[in-house]
Amino acid sequence: MNNRADFLDISQVTVAFGRSRVPVLNGIELKIARGEYVSVIGHSGCGKSTLLNVVAGLLPASGGGVVLDGKEVDGPGPDRAVVFQNHSLLPWLTCYENVKLAVDQTLSRAMGRAERHAWTLENLALVRMAQAKDKRPGEISGGMKQRIGIARALAMKPKVLLLDEPFGALDALTRAHLQDQVMQIHAGLGTTVMMITHDVDEAVLLSDRIVMLTNGPNARIGEILEVDLPRPRDRLALAADPRFVAARASVLEFLHHRHTAPGLAAA
Numbered sequence: 001m002n003n004r005a006d007f008l009d010i011s012q013v014t015v016a017f018g019r020s021r022v023p024v025l026n027g028i029e030l031k032i033a034r035g036e037y038v039s040v041i042g043h044s045g046c047g048k049s050t051l052l053n054v055v056a057g058l059l060p061a062s063g064g065g066v067v068l069d070g071k072e073v074d075g076p077g078p079d080r081a082v083v084f085q086n087h088s089l090l091p092w093l094t095c096y097e098n099v100k101l102a103v104d105q106t107l108s109r110a111m112g113r114a115e116r117h118a119w120t121l122e123n124l125a126l127v128r129m130a131q132a133k134d135k136r137p138g139e140i141s142g143g144m145k146q147r148i149g150i151a152r153a154l155a156m157k158p159k160v161l162l163l164d165e166p167f168g169a170l171d172a173l174t175r176a177h178l179q180d181q182v183m184q185i186h187a188g189l190g191t192t193v194m195m196i197t198h199d200v201d202e203a204v205l206l207s208d209r210i211v212m213l214t215n216g217p218n219a220r221i222g223e224i225l226e227v228d229l230p231r232p233r234d235r236l237a238l239a240a241d242p243r244f245v246a247a248r249a250s251v252l253e254f255l256h257h258r259h260t261a262p263g264l265a266a267a
């Protein structure tokens, strides 16, 4: 068992694609504690998804590595569940079957048949989708599809939940609703989360820490902001909270003025 502070240990991760000698990411060093909610923000194309894909084991790092709970990441695994911006549900299966398939694939040794059925229903209920369990993805809204994607990810009992702009394709109200649900789930289950986002308000509302990447190529961690706001967080109350406003301003200031700080982007 690892220290709380380095449950997920991203160590000197560098990624260069193909024969390019200029890395997209250069020497990313980040330790995430068990139960922590960490967002990664940065300009388009700086390498946020690349970093998440390395942690997911979908992309090998050119240098450095990732260790999760003492085990080196060397490929995809059920201990790291990913939710992408566009849902990846199987269209011919119902919502129940989409979640159940993941449960069967990952937990068939740990749980009997009846238990897997109950666990599938429990996770559908967690994202408030129990009533739509027999619908197919084509019959439900974009927000509902993302909720099924989150239920499927959580049902695998991952050690870390990797969210790649999970609310990016949703309208503002649906997005707010889903952010609130994810906050409740995080509070209830103590899930460790690494989330990629473009949205400054979303990052401040949800995160314990916000990791700000400099522009690529050669992107590095420019700054890390601790979000010192008590939980549970209420979006309406926070909008006028000076600590929320200050955190938001700090991230915006980084994105607008400091994302290519001398000595970072050019290094």
Ligand SMILES: Nc1ncnc2c1ncn2[C@@H]1O[C@H](COP(=O)(O)OP(=O)(O)OP(=O)(O)O)[C@@H](O)[C@H]1O
Pocket: 017, 018, 024, 042, 043, 044, 045, 046, 047, 048, 049, 050, 051, 216
């Ligand atoms: N498979 C690949 N082969 C070559 N280059 C790639 C590949 N995947 C990503 N890149 C390049 O790496 C850089 C970072 O891409 P990435 O998708 O990680 O950025 P991002 O910060 O997630 O962008 P966005 O916010 O727009 O989604 C980009 O310049 C992209 O073109």
